[in-house]
Amino acid sequence: MLRAGLLLPRSTFYPSLGIDFFNGLKELLKYKQIKDDFLLTTDNIGFGVNEQEIYTKAEKMILQDDVDLVILFADVMITELLQPLFSATNKILLTVNFGANFPENWTPGATAITHTLNFCWHTSLTGELAAKETNKQAVNIVSYYDGGYRQCFCMLNAHQVNGGIPVYNHITNIRTEQFTLDPVLSALKENTDVSTLLCLFSGDQAERFYAEVTRNTELSRLNIYVSPMMLDEQLNLSAGKTESVCHVKGYIPWHSSLKNEANISFQKHYNENTGNKANYFSLLGWESGLLLHEIKKQHDTGNTNASNIIVALTNIVVESPRGRIKTDTETHYTYGPAYLAERSKLSDIKIVEELNGADGSWQKFTKTKLSSGETSNWRNTYLCI
Amino acid sequence: MNNIKIILLCNNPVAVPGIREFLFHGNITAVCIPEKNKEMQHILNMLLKDTGVPLLLLSKKDYRIQLAVAIEQYKPDIGVIMTFPYVLPAEIITMPAKGFVNFHYGLLPACRGPQPILWHLLNNDTEAGVTLHQLDAGIDTGPVITQEKISIAQNDTYGTLQTKLAYLAAKLSANFLKILSYGTIIPSAPQDESKAAYYNMPGAKELTIDWKMMSAEKIIRLVNACNPWNKGAGTSINNWVIGITEAEISEAGSEEKLPGTIIFCDKANGLTVQTSDNKKLIINIIYTNEGFFSGWKLGEFGVSAGMMFT
Numbered sequence: 001m002l003r004a005g006l007l008l009p010r011s012t013f014y015p016s017l018g019i020d021f022f023n024g025l026k027e028l029l030k031y032k033q034i035k036d037d038f039l040l041t042t043d044n045i046g047f048g049v050n051e052q053e054i055y056t057k058a059e060k061m062i063l064q065d066d067v068d069l070v071i072l073f074a075d076v077m078i079t080e081l082l083q084p085l086f087s088a089t090n091k092i093l094l095t096v097n098f099g100a101n102f103p104e105n106w107t108p109g110a111t112a113i114t115h116t117l118n119f120c121w122h123t124s125l126t127g128e129l130a131a132k133e134t135n136k137q138a139v140n141i142v143s144y145y146d147g148g149y150r151q152c153f154c155m156l157n158a159h160q161v162n163g164g165i166p167v168y169n170h171i172t173n174i175r176t177e178q179f180t181l182d183p184v185l186s187a188l189k190e191n192t193d194v195s196t197l198l199c200l201f202s203g204d205q206a207e208r209f210y211a212e213v214t215r216n217t218e219l220s221r222l223n224i225y226v227s228p229m230m231l232d233e234q235l236n237l238s239a240g241k242t243e244s245v246c247h248v249k250g251y252i253p254w255h256s257s258l259k260n261e262a263n264i265s266f267q268k269h270y271n272e273n274t275g276n277k278a279n280y281f282s283l284l285g286w287e288s289g290l291l292l293h294e295i296k297k298q299h300d301t302g303n304t305n306a307s308n309i310i311v312a313l314t315n316i317v318v319e320s321p322r323g324r325i326k327t328d329t330e331t332h333y334t335y336g337p338a339y340l341a342e343r344s345k346l347s348d349i350k351i352v353e354e355l356n357g358a359d360g361s362w363q364k365f366t367k368t369k370l371s372s373g374e375t376s377n378w379r380n381t382y383l384c385i
Numbered sequence: 386m387n388n389i390k391i392i393l394l395c396n397n398p399v400a401v402p403g404i405r406e407f408l409f410h411g412n413i414t415a416v417c418i419p420e421k422n423k424e425m426q427h428i429l430n431m432l433l434k435d436t437g438v439p440l441l442l443l444s445k446k447d448y449r450i451q452l453a454v455a456i457e458q459y460k461p462d463i464g465v466i467m468t469f470p471y472v473l474p475a476e477i478i479t480m481p482a483k484g485f486v487n488f489h490y491g492l493l494p495a496c497r498g499p500q501p502i503l504w505h506l507l508n509n510d511t512e513a514g515v516t517l518h519q520l521d522a523g524i525d526t527g528p529v530i531t532q533e534k535i536s537i538a539q540n541d542t543y544g545t546l547q548t549k550l551a552y553l554a555a556k557l558s559a560n561f562l563k564i565l566s567y568g569t570i571i572p573s574a575p576q577d578e579s580k581a582a583y584y585n586m587p588g589a590k591e592l593t594i595d596w597k598m599m600s601a602e603k604i605i606r607l608v609n610a611c612n613p614w615n616k617g618a619g620t621s622i623n624n625w626v627i628g629i630t631e632a633e634i635s636e637a638g639s640e641e642k643l644p645g646t647i648i649f650c651d652k653a654n655g656l657t658v659q660t661s662d663n664k665k666l667i668i669n670i671i672y673t674n675e676g677f678f679s680g681w682k683l684g685e686f687g688v689s690a691g692m693m694f695t
Contacts, residue, residue, distance in 0.1 A: 055567035064570070081560050083533040088572030107534045 002049040005061035005070040007054060009384040013203050017383060018044075018280050021073060021096075023274050024285020025292075026044040031269050032293050041065055046253045047358060048074040051081060058082055062089050069306075071297065075381045076103045076114070083109030090306045092295065096288055098280070100149040100382035105215035106366050108332035110308040111306040113313060115288055116256040117280060119382070121365045122228050122251040123200065125355065127158030130196055137167050138225075139187055144174040146200040148378035150225060153370065155198055165208070167191045174206060176226055176275045181212045181219065188218060197222050202229035202383060204206055210237050210346060226250040226343075229383075234279050237256055246354060248343035253336055254283055254322035263321035264346065283321060290318045290325070291334075323354075328366065333338065335362045390414045392481070394452075396422055399490060399547050400467030401432065402555035407437060407465070408623035410562055414459040417441045417452065419470060448494035449474060452599040456480045463565070464521065467554065470499075473511045478520050483571060485520035486530065488557070490514060490550045493532065494581035497525035500548050504584040505537065506610035507591065510604070513537050513546055513633040515554045516562060519573050524583070528573035530564075533557060542612040593619040594629065596645030596694055603636045608632050616672040622683075626671035632680075635665035649681075656680030658694060 006025075020360040022042070029035040035065065043057050054074060061067045071090035072078070079095045080103070086093040087109050091180065099116030110113070130138060138159060142152050144202070161303060168187035172179050188194055197219070201209045204231060213219045224247060231252050256267060256278065265276045266286055298309045310332060318325040323337035338355040355361060391412045393404060396419055407413045414434060418425045420442035429440050435687050456464070456477070464485035466480075470517050478485050491501020493516040498504065507514040514534035521527040533553055537546060548602075564571065592611055594604055607618040608629050617628025635657065644661040656668040668680035686695065 051563060052567045055563070059570075081563055084560075084564060085568065085572040087529075088574045090529070090574070099606050105533060105535075 001039055002069070002292075003036055003039045003041065003065065003067040005058070006040060006067060006069040007045045007057055007061075007070060007072045007074065008042055009045055009073045009297055009381050011046050011047070011384045013385045014281070016276075020276070020279060020281035021285040021288075021358065022061070022279075023276075023281035024270065024287075025071075025289045026285075027270050027273055027282075028289025029220060029292070032261055032289070033097070033267070034293060034296060037296055038292065041067065045072075045074065047384045048078065048377050051059075051078060053290045054078055055081060055085070055087055058093075059085060059302075062086075062091050064122070067091065069292075071096060073377075073381065075103050076381065079103070079109075079112065079114065080105070083112050085308070086111045092306045094291060094310060095161050096287065098284075098285055098382045099153045100153070101377065102366075102368060104149050104370065106331045106333075108211065110184040110282035111310055113310055113327060113332045113334070116289060117228065117253045117284060118335050118338070118362075119228050119253075120151045120154045120368075121335065121362060122253060123155035124158040124227050124301050124368070125166070125361065126227070126249070127155035127160075127198060129340070130145070130223070131159045131162035134196040134223050135193060136163050137165050137191065137194045138198050139168045139170065139184055139191075139194055140166050140198045141170045141172065141181070141184060142200040143172050143202070143205040143209075145205065145378070146202055146227065147171055148376075150370070152200050152366070152378065155200060155225075155227065157371075161199060167194050172201075172205060172209075174205075175193075176208060179205065179208045179212075181209075181216075185218055185299065195223055197224045199224060199230060200227040202227070202232070203235075206230045207237055208235075210235070214346065216335075222247075224248045228252045228280075231255075231297075231341050231349055232280060233277075233349065249352075250333045250341060251338045251355065252341045253338065254280070255339060255341060255349060257323065257349075257351060258339075259324060260319075260321070260346070262295060262319045266321040266365070273301070278321075287320050287322075287325065287334075290320060294318060328362065330363075331366050333366070337366055387412070387562065389463065389562065389565045390459070390461045391463055392417065392459055393464050393465045393467065394418070394469040396425060396468040396470050398428060399551045399554070400488075401428060402551045403488060403558045404429075404432060406555045406558040407562070408432070408438070410559075414461050415439050415441055415455055417443050419448075420444050420562060428444070435629070438465050443471075443552070445471065449477060453480065464520075469482050470562040472524065473520065475522055476524075477514075483565070486529065486561070486571075487518055487520050488554050489516045489518060489525055490554065492534065493518060493525055493529060494576040494578065496517075496584065497581060498538065498584040498586075500584065500586055502543055502550065503610055505589060506543060506546065506606055507587065511537060513550060513551055515557055517557055518576075519571065526576060526581075528574045528575050530571060531557060531560065533624050540609070542609040544613045546652060553619075560564065566678065571657055589619065594694070596658075597661060598618070599660070600662040601660040601666050602662060604666060605632060605634060616677075617670075622692060622694050625673075625686075629668050629670075629680075630672050630677065631670040632666050632668045635667050643693065647688065647690050647692050647694070650684045650689055650692075652681050654681075658684055 001095040072283045093112045095114045314327045314329040325336045340352045463483035466487040516532040517530045519527040611618045617630035642659040647658045649657040
């Protein structure tokens with residue numbers, strides 16, 4: 001039996017995040033009939049901000065509970081601090097998050113693997129697409145919260161690297177009652193050539209954004225390029241004057257409508273056993289379970305050395321609900337397909353196409369570096385607030 | 386950040402960003418350097434001014450006793466080494482409760498020895514890095530706590546790479562302080578001896594260009610590896626030894642000439658030399674006993690096209 005420690009986050013923003021993730025993981029273990037092969041120990045790490053708490057809990061799991069691996073739902077900044085502990089004790093550190101940040105140094109620890117939904121890569125692809133499809137000039141709109149993650153840098157940087165020109169930047173107030181797009185409307189009046197918005201929102205701010213856009217034809221007629229959480233099926237959207245939002249586009253890692261067998265099984269099993277619809281959080285849990293399954297297979301063949309297991313994982317492809325998941329040899333980051341999605345009506349998201357050449361695109365993305373100079377970002381795990 | 390007390394031993398400005406990090410968090414109780422190192426004395430006097438942290442000067446003859454006395458007096462929890470030329474005996478290493486750790490400015494176990502930055506460049510490695518390891522009786526052989534790598538850029542000199550590694554060490558210092566503060570153990574893993582290699586200080590031959598054997602790229606690496614500390618890679622012409630401090634590769638040679646042959650030596654074309662792989666090397670800066678000059682100014686010393694470097 002393998003012992004796995006889980007350090008799980010909480011979120012008041014998305015209260016079901018931790019439990020959906022855990023359910024996704026548990027249901028996969030049941031689905032693969034390997035539930036009894038794992039002893040799971042869980043602990044809570046809040047919003048993923050307190051380094052000392054996370055370090056202490058991870059160390060306790062290793063030294064006292066003698067786990068074989070720890071699944072840590074937290075952001076990349078924490079992982080760097082923990083890698084020496086895991087390398088030294090030859091335990092696997094499986095870091096899970098949404099991929100809304102990328103590391104300053106992509107070089108992985110020998111026993112570390114990072115599983116994400118690759119949001120930074122997707123926003124980067126979306127920024128590039130916006131520059132290629134439009135007349136280059138764009139207004140950037142981000143929420144105060146979403147702007148504090150490197151996915152924001154990725155979208156705006158990719159847009160500019162590909163010839164895009166930022167004409168105006170607007171950051172919305174975190175207080176819903178003070179949310180306004182009036183400065184954007186003023187900027188559009190002064191810059192009549194602009195036909196593109198680059199947008200990063202999540203949760204209620206995303207809902208508020210769409211409500212404002214559908215209320216105003218000056219906005220709804222524009223090409224709107226968005227982050228993955230703005231194409232999240234969980235958003236509770238209510239239209240303003242019109243349901244039509246013209247051209248809302250963006251790259252996303254997964255959608256419930258994907259027709260592959262793994263996705264159909266995932267949603268059916270998850271829904272039947274939990275009574276809930278699958279979402280990004282349960283998907284992350286399910287996929288983490290798939291990785292646990294692969295780790296177990298390695299143990300079954302006698303490969304019990306953590307760093308050798310990670311090497312083995314870089315040589316296999318996992319059939320996931322979002323398609324084929326690979327583990328990058330250079331970075332130990334997992335990545336899957338990228339889908340271009342379009343929201344032509346508020347209630348209607350369609351997958352337009354799957355990105356061709358995803359491997360090369362991913363490799364290129366992992367060369368991304370922050371601009372030189374001082375930077376700042378939120379320290380909590382994305383969506384854990 | 387924590388109450389960890391550190392005694393820090395160093396001998397090179399590469400340690401400065403790391404020392405700043407430890408000073409910022411208020412962890413250093415004393416800094417020790419060899420007494421003969423006047424440059425570091427000057428730097429550290431400035432750095433430690435108004436901090437209350439003493440600078441202790443150690444002699445080569447008595448450093449063991451001086452260190453033992455300092456550890457007794459300042460009672461550090463741990464000793465941190467960021468370049469130090471003297472070997473510490475086991476009885477000193479074990480004096481602080483958490484022992485000693487060493488910041489090695491190279492990748493272990495593949496690049497042990499006193500000049501890892503230089504050897505990463507001379508070996509044409511694509512990556513360099515900083516390794517933090519626990520000190521044991523051997524040289525650079527202790528268990529590794531953490532290691533971080535960076536790519537070596539094509540135009541990296543010894544100096545630019547050293548600066549990058551200095552700041553990388555500062556980042557590792559910050560993380561190490563957290564590990565010391567949060568954890569109950571200092572995590573470390575033994576080095577893989579099958580991948581270990583030890584490099585001594587390079588001799589004159591290793592720092593001299595072999596025009597017959599070395600490709601243009603290899604010459605550039607050697608030149609960069611010697612810049613600035615050795616003033617350049619050694620070569621000679623008519624028994625006159627000079628250093629090549631900065632050079633670049635031009636287009637492929639248009640005609641076959643013997644490696645080392647000077648093709649041009651004038652202001653318009655610069656100092657251009659044939660290499661063994663039929664490329665032209667433009668030598669931008671040279672060092673002589675008379676000073677640093679643009680390469681083509683060798684002409685003023687009687688050097689001309691057709692002559693050969695050997």
